[in-house]
Amino acid sequence: MVTFKDQLYAWRGVIFALFLRELQSKFNDKFGLGWAFLEPFVFILALSFFRSLLSPGDVHSVPLFIFMMIGLMGLQSLTTCLQSVSTSIRRNKPLYAFRQVQPLSAVLTAGFLEFFIKVVVVGLIAVALYLMGEDFAIHDPLLLIFLFLMLWAFSISIGLIFGIAAAFVPEVDKIKSMLTRPLMFISCVFFSLQDLPEKFWPYLTWNPLVHFNELARYACFESYGHKGVSLSFIIEVTVVFVFLSLAMYHITWKRVLSR
Template identity: 45%
Template sequence: MTTVIKRNKWEIWRDVIFALFAREIRTGFSDKLGLSWALVNPIAFIFVLSFIRGRMDGGDTHGVPTFVFMAYGLIFIQTFLNTFTTCSGSIKKNKALFAFRQVQPISAVIAAAMFEVLVKIFVIIGIFIVMYFLGIEINIDNPLLMMFCIFLLWWFSVMMGLMFGILILYVPEVNKLMNLFTRPLFFISATFFSLQDFPREYWAYLNWNPILHAIELTRYAAYHAYGTDGVSLTFLSLTVLVTTFLALSIYYTNWRQAISR
């Protein structure tokens, strides 16, 4: 006689997310390069830009080793861009699976976000290994602040991806606006240059960007000598909170109509 195992909604949701997460891993690492390319690409990029920046400031950028300065900037901006792009596309990508009532769009977004976390963990470990062999000191003055900033940026990108993922189902042209929106972020998010490199009268034109606050605060968490001039953890936290409320409101009121289009 067959035994029927009853599961509550949370257990079903957990199993669905795990299944989608496993699917993301299989599709994400299905090519020949797989995880190795996810490691080599950002590390090589950091090396090239660190060399260029190092020739400008002698290997030390506002009290932070140039390689470390560039590493935090590039890891954070790539975390945002990759997570935002992957999460926003995950709803449309898995739309056929929503025919099963157990599978909901937010499950696909969470699975995609978890996959990006997995990739970035390997990237960070790879960069720390490179720093060790290069003789660069791995210094973190405030690990709690650093982890909190990483979480805030990751969650901000997930919520932005959720919001845009719903909007894309209504207006496919939003995808083109996303590309227009994300391209300048490399240059205005303190990735290559610190906020301190700009005159103070121009800070007001850059401080609206929460990614800049996350990157600069993380550099401060690693080296307190870097300082926190012009950035605010409160602003970053409130921005993430407002974005979360807005994204979840849009999702709650529109996801059923969106996937039926």
């Protein structure tokens, strides 16, 4: 008789094997993990330069490069995790012939891989900031870590919902692409919420990524403030989408295997 402990060991082995497979397929070129660092770093530098042309100097007491880094890392954490998780079910479909491998294992593996990559990239960017002389003390590191974990859980949940939907209606991938494109302009990446009049805030604060980015900047710099955003909103939205995605998976995962 197979015990629950044996099932956990088997599931851990499956996830680890899938993790190595995803890692090898994702970084099979000459740049490897270095490209995951160079791409956002160059992108942050370019956007910081263009942002400095509009308003040079700090952005509400936050150095411009760090301001752009937080916004872009939040955006890329969401979009890359969403893309990887939503396509993981389809990518690993041949492996479902083995009964130990289930779609949820592929989803969690893709999410863990993106989490691991972003942690490494953030660490490398922190080293680059130190070498550039942009050292600073984080005001609330626990809040920053909590926000990153919430964003990771939120991204996996959204990706799982899109992945399940795409298994039944492939055109959902096109809708996903359309929804993610404007995030750069409506998620307080290039600008601060405080740059806009308060009467326009309700048109942006429905977007959870605005709360993630603004609170992450506040967690690094207390002087930045957190007016207009709410930590409770992030927690509520994340819990709702985690529950919704798991409910959808529980109801449909057997039919997803047969698609």
